[in-house]
Amino acid sequence: MLDIQNLNVVFGTGRLRVDAVKNVSFHVEPGAAYGLVGESGSGKSTVLRAICGLAPITSGRVVVEGKEVTSPRSKAFYRTAQMVFQDPYASLHPRHTVDRTLSEPLAIHGEKDAEARILQALREVGLGPSFRFRYPHQLSGGQRQRIAIARALILRPKVLLLDEPTSALDASVQAEILNLLDDLRRRLGLTYILVSHDLAVVAHLCERLLVMQHGEAVEETTSAALRSGVATNDYTQSLIQASQGFTRVAPQPLQAPAA
Amino acid sequence: MTKPLLDVEDLRVRFHLRTGTVEAVRGVSFQLGRERLGIVGESGSGKSQTGRAILGLTPPPGEVTAKRLAFDGIDLQKASKRTLRTLRGGRISMVMQDPKYSLNPVMTIGEQIIEAYQAHVKAGKAEARDRALAMLEAVKMRDPGRVFSLYPHEVSGGMGQRAMIAMMLVTEPDLLIADEPTSALDVTVSMEVLRILDELVSERGMGLIFISHDLKLVSSFCDRVLVMYAGRVVEELEAKNLRDAQHPYTQGLMRCLPTLANDVRPLPTLNRDPAWAL
Numbered sequence: 001m002l003d004i005q006n007l008n009v010v011f012g013t014g015r016l017r018v019d020a021v022k023n024v025s026f027h028v029e030p031g032a033a034y035g036l037v038g039e040s041g042s043g044k045s046t047v048l049r050a051i052c053g054l055a056p057i058t059s060g061r062v063v064v065e066g067k068e069v070t071s072p073r074s075k076a077f078y079r080t081a082q083m084v085f086q087d088p089y090a091s092l093h094p095r096h097t098v099d100r101t102l103s104e105p106l107a108i109h110g111e112k113d114a115e116a117r118i119l120q121a122l123r124e125v126g127l128g129p130s131f132r133f134r135y136p137h138q139l140s141g142g143q144r145q146r147i148a149i150a151r152a153l154i155l156r157p158k159v160l161l162l163d164e165p166t167s168a169l170d171a172s173v174q175a176e177i178l179n180l181l182d183d184l185r186r187r188l189g190l191t192y193i194l195v196s197h198d199l200a201v202v203a204h205l206c207e208r209l210l211v212m213q214h215g216e217a218v219e220e221t222t223s224a225a226l227r228s229g230v231a232t233n234d235y236t237q238s239l240i241q242a243s244q245g246f247t248r249v250a251p252q253p254l255q256a257p258a259a
Numbered sequence: 260m261t262k263p264l265l266d267v268e269d270l271r272v273r274f275h276l277r278t279g280t281v282e283a284v285r286g287v288s289f290q291l292g293r294e295r296l297g298i299v300g301e302s303g304s305g306k307s308q309t310g311r312a313i314l315g316l317t318p319p320p321g322e323v324t325a326k327r328l329a330f331d332g333i334d335l336q337k338a339s340k341r342t343l344r345t346l347r348g349g350r351i352s353m354v355m356q357d358p359k360y361s362l363n364p365v366m367t368i369g370e371q372i373i374e375a376y377q378a379h380v381k382a383g384k385a386e387a388r389d390r391a392l393a394m395l396e397a398v399k400m401r402d403p404g405r406v407f408s409l410y411p412h413e414v415s416g417g418m419g420q421r422a423m424i425a426m427m428l429v430t431e432p433d434l435l436i437a438d439e440p441t442s443a444l445d446v447t448v449s450m451e452v453l454r455i456l457d458e459l460v461s462e463r464g465m466g467l468i469f470i471s472h473d474l475k476l477v478s479s480f481c482d483r484v485l486v487m488y489a490g491r492v493v494e495e496l497e498a499k500n501l502r503d504a505q506h507p508y509t510q511g512l513m514r515c516l517p518t519l520a521n522d523v524r525p526l527p528t529l530n531r532d533p534a535w536a537l
Contacts, residue, residue, distance in 0.1 A: 171474070172511065174516075179524075200518050229519075239446065246457075246476060246479040
């Protein structure tokens with residue numbers, strides 16, 4: 001479904017040159033969910049942005065559904081792949097109603113029957129028709145992220161690119177969105193590429209994942225291996241450890257208060 | 260039991276808005292000794308407003324009332340602005356969430372630490388400089404001399420947060436309020452920052468209020484945890500006993516996190532009982 005070979009992304013030239021992604025390759029089967037994990041600056045989001053045309057592909061190949069992508073991306077590309085962004089507070093137009101947000105992709109692609117499609121998209125993400133004419137400020141963070149997912153799904157794409165879809169949300173809302181994504185993938189047979197700094201989230205949603213550091217792929221592993229704590233790479237190991245919470249080297253007794 | 264460092268009883272924070280009065284904190288009471296106290300809750304639970312109200316940093320038009328709000332025997336409600344100013348940054352310090360917004364962008368890190376020190380301690384330039392450098396070393400900066408002369412935009416998030424902690428601890432406060440000190444940082448960096456905070460707290464015998472939305476992190480770092488929901492403390496427990504939490508909200512918060520250890524699907528979601536908010 002998706003094949004990335006020796007992808008390089010370079011920003012700037014000369015002294016300002018930044019190699020954001022260095023020689024990253026991976027392959028995702030149709031219907032699979034693939035995770036990209038790493039810390040800020042590791043290039044994980046840049047990979048995603050390069051796939052959908054928001055970052056330049058300096059060299060390498062990005063093949064989606066058997067076709068190498070063209071720059072600028074064709075309309076057909078955006079029918080295949082859509083993106084969900086991190087911050088639902090920033091990714092929805094504040095002065096567009098839900099209806100307008102959802103009808104825009106339909107209008108661009110000349111789809112008919114907009115009304116039925118919008119209602120169906122709302123239903124898919126677990127929101128009723130009463131949300132159709134609301135503005136983003138009338139929605140909670142979780143509801144906004146549902147709208148962002150509905151917007152991505154309305155063209156019936158096969159690949160969903162998810163950039164930290166839950167990190168701006170509260171823990172209980174994160175659980176709801178993760179369940180929704182899990183459910184949608186099964187029902188609609190979607191392929192996911194998920195970017196997250198949270199190992200537990202990636203392990204929950206994806207079967208395979210790539211650990212990135214400083215723009216390079218460090219280790220490709222499976223969620224099952226991650227769960228059993230098997231990691232050949234030191235960096236992956238330190239990420240696993242950090243996700244378990246804070247550990248004291250030696251528990252220190254509290255000092256008596258100064259008199 | 261010695262006299263508590265901080266004594267809070269029936270703390271309330273209200274915002275009188277055009278659309279009516281919003282009560283962000285509704286009757287929070289706790290006592291703090293020289294220990295690590297965690298305050299956990301989701302957005303809007305009033306945890307940050309609790310921390311700000313203690314320091315008198317509630318933004319207008321907020322109104323703070325409390326039956327008792329005392330720091331080391333000093334009544335913070337009756338204290339003059341002058342007294343409050345000497346306490347703030349002197350004996351009580353606060354570390355904010357994001358170093359990008361809480362450091363002065365047009366001053367070097369060293370100058371900022373010196374400024375914080377000289378605002379509270381009568382000290383000459385050379386002495387203040389030595390203190391600042393010592394503090395930068397205490398927060399494990401690799402090259403304190405270099406970091407001293409850097410501007411905030413020249414350092415990474417983790418370094419910025421460590422500089423912030425250095426600035427807040429240079430006056431050797433008795434109480435440190437840390438409001439989501441690691442939320443803007445990467446996991447491995449945040450572990451480093453926590454380790455430094457932990458060392459400084461236990462070495463100096465400070466009291467620490469650690470405000471966070473991350474229940475797992477707080478329970479592994481603090482001694483005691485207050486769980487807040489809709490402006491109230493719904494449960495108070497020893498951090499190590501978090502697994503035996505009684506309140507359905509705490510239990511729900513614990514369960515809804517995906518973990519590496521267990522693969523539960525679908526994840527249990529939180530059914531909010533309107534009775535919790537009463």
